[in-house]
Amino acid sequence: MEQPHFVFGHLPFWLITYTLALTAWACIGRFMMGFFVPHESTNYIWRGFRALSDWAVWCAARLVPSYVAPLYLPLVAMGWLFGLRMVFGIFMISAGWAPRLGSGVTP
Numbered sequence: 001m002e003q004p005h006f007v008f009g010h011l012p013f014w015l016i017t018y019t020l021a022l023t024a025w026a027c028i029g030r031f032m033m034g035f036f037v038p039h040e041s042t043n044y045i046w047r048g049f050r051a052l053s054d055w056a057v058w059c060a061a062r063l064v065p066s067y068v069a070p071l072y073l074p075l076v077a078m079g080w081l082f083g084l085r086m087v088f089g090i091f092m093i094s095a096g097w098a099p100r101l102g103s104g105v106t107p
Helices: 008-033 044-063 070-095
Strands: none
Touching: 008 044, 008 070, 044 070
């Protein structure tokens, strides 16, 4: 029995996990760079971090209590995104929709 292509045979798995990881790392970059640039800076790296992570920070602001300072919202969003990525990965693996490293056949 031949396995599907490692990348193209499991494209939904790769796209969703990559997007969640990219956004989570952008939240970390946004948090760290927030100490050096003002919130409305025109710096292209800062604008990139904001463009990638605005939706996640917006969601995190609605999921956590209002006493969490806006400075920490990118970290909260990062935690939610990495957690969501792990849960999604476990679901995909258990459903058999994620790629396998081995052939799955034991001698």
